[in-house]
Amino acid sequence: MPTALPLLPRESDDAACGRPAPAAALSDTDATDLARALKALADPTRLRLLSIVAASPDGEACVCDLTEPVGLSQPTVSHHLKVLTEAGFLIRSKRGTWAYFRVVPGAVDRIAALLPR
Amino acid sequence: MPTALPLLPRESDDAACGRPAPAAALSDTDATDLARALKALADPTRLRLLSIVAASPDGEACVCDLTEPVGLSQPTVSHHLKVLTEAGFLIRSKRGTWAYFRVVPGAVDRIAALLPR
DNA sequence: CGCCTATATCGATGTTTGTCAATATCGATT
């Protein structure tokens, strides 16, 4: 071990003019929460689903619209949509037999803003 | 398994004045690549490691400095650092017996910029 | 050389995860 290295969230210099900007280290619970949200995003199918819903003309899409583009079974798509919804990235509204999904505005951005830099 | 998959990126309206901004859906390979990068981030331990390195006074930290803060065994920490390095978020430089890790500038931001909104 | 220290790799293990087929639920329509 080179030096002592206390390793606690530091904020000794508030306006240091160096480039990388010294942010404080994530707390244990913050890291856990962030990881949980990122896990919901860290799947190619879910990213595609999210982007398809985001790119939909009316801002929403139903399961029947999403099954074919991703090329997976209906239960699997339903499962992924549930994961994204429970993580707060989508909202579900059922109209008749169909379930429509919309992107929660700003949800992804809020998570992205928490990433260490 | 990846079937035909039409789903072409749409760009019907380039400057629609609605609010949510209509971005094109992610391609299959883009989604896979993004998911791979996000998987590297989507772990509480790796997020903590990354943030600790980022918050380190000299912008770098060695494994011996990182083992204790995250409370895991040395092989486990070494493994997580390898994952982060192979994903392009950290760079490793060995000096003597020690391996120092630095954050790759802008790497996280580039990934964050690819997220669907 | 021989030892110590720091890090990486290996092998094993328990857990999580993505997927599907089968089935259940629930609304609409006849």
Added chain:
DNA sequence: AATCGATATTGACAAACATCGATATAGGCG
């Protein structure tokens, strides 16, 4: 009520993953 169509849930299974102990590698130092 009987049925159909869209979606959700369940159960099962294989693959991926996080973790550890043991071991290997390799640099520094006596």
